[in-house]
Amino acid sequence: MKSARALLVAVSAAVLLAACSATPADVTGGSVAAPVPNGVQDPAKIPPAATAATACGDPVASLRPPAPLPAPGHMPSGSTMATILARGRLIVGVDQTTYLFGYRDSHGAIVGFDIDMARAMAKAIFGDPSKIQFVAITSAERIPYLLEKKVDLVADTMTINCDRWAQVDFSTVYYNAGQSVLVPSTSKATGIDSLGGQKVCAAIGSTSITNIAARKSHPIPVAVNDWTDCLVMLQQNQVAAISTDDTILRGLAAQDPDVKLVGQPFTSEPYGLAMAPSSSDLVRFVNGVLEQMRSNGQWAAIYDRWLGGPAPTPPGPKYKD
């Protein structure tokens, strides 16, 4: 807190001096409010903690894949995959704002870790990873889009939990994320618990805000509209750290060489591909493709491509049959 304040004071003083030196000597009291991202909440409104989770057994257990997996272009008749095959493209709901996982490159194409996962599914159905249509959606739109059948699949850094199982079905875990902490490389902080009394940034209404506020060390949560706004505030010395899923933090760290991830993840966020509850054959098929990707090195290749090697062991599947 002290160091953040001192920094802020130093920055304001520097700006003040700059402002003063530009004006005649008799002009005093020139001051300037440092710019902040639009819609910032400082301190953040804390979203209510999730209600007692609906019981669903082990949330990361999914449906067992069929053996053998149908070959590309030859889906069992009457299956959800056959309908998709007949349509000619797989429709996938994705994020377009999470760097490295789902975002638009400078040519406007959606790329990232999640996007490659979705393309692998298209390849398994059609034999061609380009038979795919991406629909850019926000986090809040993920479940409605599945329930309204606007998309076949959602690949959007989506945490598997029992509340969501009550509405949609999930594949097996394809990435184990966890809430972690990103700080400037000069920071002495070692994790969320050494940030007591200091400002820590996360997106408005996210569970990350709730998690930050719940820490015993009492960091001060600051909320913004978009994750990149957190990095802007960090670069402007307006927050001491950013805390959310390590996946998002890796995406932010890739945009600034002067930041670092510190400490161990303090929550567990297993990511799964989400599908409509009525299409259990598709869930089984997707799990089969994930099995192949884990064993044939494709998962590791995607990890290498987006997150940099060496790739860890892919998360193992759990089935509830």
Place this chain on the structure above:
Amino acid sequence: MTANLVVLFVLALAFGIAGTVGGIQRGDLVGNVRTNSGPLTVQAQSLYRALSDADSTEASAFLSGGAEPPALRSRYLGDIATASAALTALSASGSDTPALRSLSVGLPIYTGLVETARADNRLGLPLGAAYLREASAQMRNVLLTAAKTLYRDERAQLANDRNGGGGFPWIAIPLGAIVLILLIRAQRAMTRRTKRILNPGLVAATLTVAIAIGWITVSWAVGAEHLHSSRADGSDRVNVLVNARIDALRARADEALTLVARGNDVSFDSDFKAMMTDLTGDRGLLHQAASAPVAAGLRADVEAAITDLKAWQAENTAMHATNDKGDYPGAVASAIGPNATDAPALFAKVDDDLDRGILVANGEFAAQAKDAASALRGLAIGVGALIIVALAGITVGFQRRIAEYR
């Protein structure tokens, strides 16, 4: 008799001074309207407009990807240059208001944020869009707010000068009337006593005072009428149209920023809708501008603006439909594309309509202010000269009378 002479002489002198000084002051105020507060209001307008245009241009440039189109870059730089020049002119006028200070301090911060955004965008980093959104917030929350205050202040100064310049000459005219009455009464008294019909000195004085009163009254009436027209047909129209244009520019920026934010910030789209209501709603600015009794040319421009605005609004709706279908590149193409059916061309039509209207109204303002100034031309010198003649007439008239007495 001598006492009467002194009283009349002093009152006539006071009338002369009031008429001359009043004429000079009035001329100064009307001159101010023409050459100072009027032009400064225009400077404040162009500052306001340039800043809004910078906001919307930069948002469009951003949508084009890493390498922005050169035309948009030079338009942005032109906007910043215009804004800086206007800011310098306004600062040089001597006022040091908080609004001016916010602008001088805030403009470099804004441009700094924009350049950071460009550098990051050029590297393909989503961080660039975050800096752009922050720049836009700085523009809207700090700069445009201050520019609006500045514009309002300049308009208030203009109204002040105009009211002073067009005010009724409350000192000169009553004084003149008293002098005239005293002169007539003095002549009547003389006629009764001396049986002489006319005293040439006093007759000359009466005539010149009457002419001076007439001149002051007519120049006031004509000048005030022109000043009134300069407001009603000029600066008031300009004001409504300038506000309409700023709203349109802001809506244009909203349209682009909605796409830059990529669904994670819906505030830009609701702001777009608010701007459209402000423009075309039943009590909207454009209906205000069209419903007032205005010149036919101006009305045509405003009506064209309403039609063109509706076309643009339809494009915006279609663009959202495209985006909602997941076709982001299609939506971007419609927001920044080169075709006549794309947003830039549709917006440009609205902007041109409003620009023509503003030009007409600004021209009307300048013409009326000029006529008001001509109505006052020569007033001070003329009244001064007339009163010298009147004073001489009074002196001669009374001296003759006194001489006859002896």
